[in-house]
Amino acid sequence: MINAGQLVNGLWVGTVLIAIALIPGLFDRFTRAVSDVGNAFLFRTPSPARPRFSLRPPGRIHAMTVPWLAALGMAIVLFSAYAYIAQ
Numbered sequence: 117m118i119n120a121g122q123l124v125n126g127l128w129v130g131t132v133l134i135a136i137a138l139i140p141g142l143f144d145r146f147t148r149a150v151s152d153v154g155n156a157f158l159f160r161t162p163s164p165a166r167p168r169f170s171l172r173p174p175g176r177i178h179a180m181t182v183p184w185l186a187a188l189g190m191a192i193v194l195f196s197a198y199a200y201i202a203q
Contacts, residue, residue: 117199126196133189137182 118126136143 123200130193137186
């Protein structure tokens with residue numbers, strides 16, 4: 117059904133999603149970086165020049181894992197392996 121190249125792509129994507137989900141705080145840092153890049157292109161001003169508004173209460177450390185993202189990564193890995201074996 118899929119070739120070896122597609123299997124490797126599925127394994128990489130699944131592994132990256134699992135890593136992003138299980139390392140505490142990595143998902144938050146990743147989403148902040150994507151938001152900062154988007155804002156830099158949209159507003160054309162450097163990030164420190166704009167006031168930052170947080171949706172979380174200040175002083176609270178938010179290092180939560182994202183279990184649904186890990187489950188999605190595992191599903192991609194398993195589906196890729198199954199599709200490769202089902203040839």
